[in-house]
Structures are given as C-alpha cells and as structure tokens.
Amino acid sequence: MIPGARLILLGRQGAGKGTQCVRLSRHFVVPHISTGDMLRAAVREGTELGVLAKLVMDDGGLVGDEIMVGLIRERLSQPDTIGRGYILDGFPRTVPQAVALDDITADRPIDVVLDLDVPRQLVLERLSARRVCRDCGTNYVATDADKSLSICEVCGGDVLQRDDDTPEAIIHRLDLYEEQTAPLIEFYERQGRLAVIDGVATPDEVFRRLTAAVDAARRPA
Numbered sequence: 001m002i003p004g005a006r007l008i009l010l011g012r013q014g015a016g017k018g019t020q021c022v023r024l025s026r027h028f029v030v031p032h033i034s035t036g037d038m039l040r041a042a043v044r045e046g047t048e049l050g051v052l053a054k055l056v057m058d059d060g061g062l063v064g065d066e067i068m069v070g071l072i073r074e075r076l077s078q079p080d081t082i083g084r085g086y087i088l089d090g091f092p093r094t095v096p097q098a099v100a101l102d103d104i105t106a107d108r109p110i111d112v113v114l115d116l117d118v119p120r121q122l123v124l125e126r127l128s129a130r131r132v133c134r135d136c137g138t139n140y141v142a143t144d145a146d147k148s149l150s151i152c153e154v155c156g157g158d159v160l161q162r163d164d165d166t167p168e169a170i171i172h173r174l175d176l177y178e179e180q181t182a183p184l185i186e187f188y189e190r191q192g193r194l195a196v197i198d199g200v201a202t203p204d205e206v207f208r209r210l211t212a213a214v215d216a217a218r219r220p221a
C-alpha cells in the first residue's frame with residue numbers, strides 16, 4: 001500500500017483543486033478534507049457550529065479563525081487522519097490559521113504545502129463559463145455558441161449560472177483570496193515548505209506534477 005500523506009492544497013477557485021484533491025485522495029488513500037464541504041454539511045445538519053456558521057455566512061462574512069480551527073482540530077484527531085493523513089482543501093486560509101495548524105500537527109507535521117497556480121485571467125474565464133444543473137448539481141461549461149439556459153443531460157433539469165458566479169462576485173472572491181493567501185504563501189515559502197505547481201496543463205499532467213512534488217518533499221535530504 002502506498003504510504004499516506006499529510007498535504008495542504010492551495011489555489012484559486014477554478015484552478016482545478018477539487019478534481020486534483022479527489023485524485024490525490026485516491027492515490028495516497030487519505031481523506032480529502034474540504035472545509036467548504038464540512039461547513040455546508042454542518043449547516044445542513046443544523047449542528048451548533050452549523051447554526052453559528054450560517055449566521056456569519058448569511059451576513060456575507062467569512063467564518064472566523066476560531067471556528068475553522070476548532071473544526072480542523074476535531075477532524076485531525078480522528079483515527080483515519082491520525083493513521084494515514086489527509087489532504088486539506090480550504091484550510092488554512094490565513095496566517096493565524098496556519099500557526100494554529102502547526103500547533104495541531106506538531107507531532108505529525110505536514111509533508112508539503114502545494115500551491116496549484118493558475119493565472120487569475122484564466123480562472124476568471126473558467127468560472128464565468130461555469131453552469132450547474134439546478135436539480136442534480138451536474139457541472140457544465142458554457143460554450144460561446146450556447147450561453148443561454150439549457151437542459152441537463154442527466155436529469156432534464158434547468159442548467160443555469162450560479163447566482164454567485166456573476167463577474168462581480170467572481171472578481172470579489174478572487175480579490176479576497178489574493179488578499180488573504182498572499183501572506184500565507186509567504187509564510188510557507190519562508191519556511192521552505194511550499195511547492196508551487198504550474199496548474200496550466202491537462203488534469204493528468206497536473207496530477208503527475210503534484211505527486212512528483214510530494215515525492216520530492218518526502219525524499220530524505
């Protein structure tokens with residue numbers, strides 16, 4: 001069995017992180033821990049944390065460091081992550097979160113921080129073309145020929161642009177990411193723990209680059 005791994009994957013929305021996380025998770029046989037998914041699940045299930053998180057998000061805010069750190073601390077204390085590791089997606093997002101994570105993982109440090117780099121203009125184009133089925137959630141890419149509403153091939157539902165995929169909203173999210181993540185990237189770079197991966201390639205090639213970076217980081221110096 002391939003050894004587990006303890007990884008952080010950073011990258012702009014639309015860089016292909018979701019796809020690569022799934023592949024890395026299969027390859028290293030470790031759970032993919034997406035804080036976005038965890039928060040959505042907590043909100044859906046109406047847990048104490050979920051109720052709290054929903055209040056913040058409905059207000060247009062970002063869930064604070066304390067809540068996020070608590071969520072991750074709990075998840076990383078479970079047997080699967082202790083035994084095999086994990087891929088963190090969406091956390092840490094700020095330097096204080098990264099400092100807290102170093103404390104949580106003091107006994108079993110992160111192998112490497114992967115920064116999946118796709119230029120801003122390119123993700124902007126990708127996100128603007130994104131369409132989703134309102135009923136079953138299947139993703140589509142709008143082509144120039146067909147930017148209008150269409151019908152889902154899977155369930156026959158309406159395929160629409162998400163409300164939060166307007167150009168203004170996308171630019172706002174990218175600005176926010178840059179503002180928050182630039183100091184984080186500097187933080188990991190200074191410590192020699194960052195591997196920047198060029199994400200402009202086929203999914204297979206990007207995956208090869210990511211696993212090569214993980215292998216290189218784990219090779220004894």
Ligand SMILES: [Zn+2]
Nearest residue numbers: 133136152155
């Ligand atoms: Zn559908």
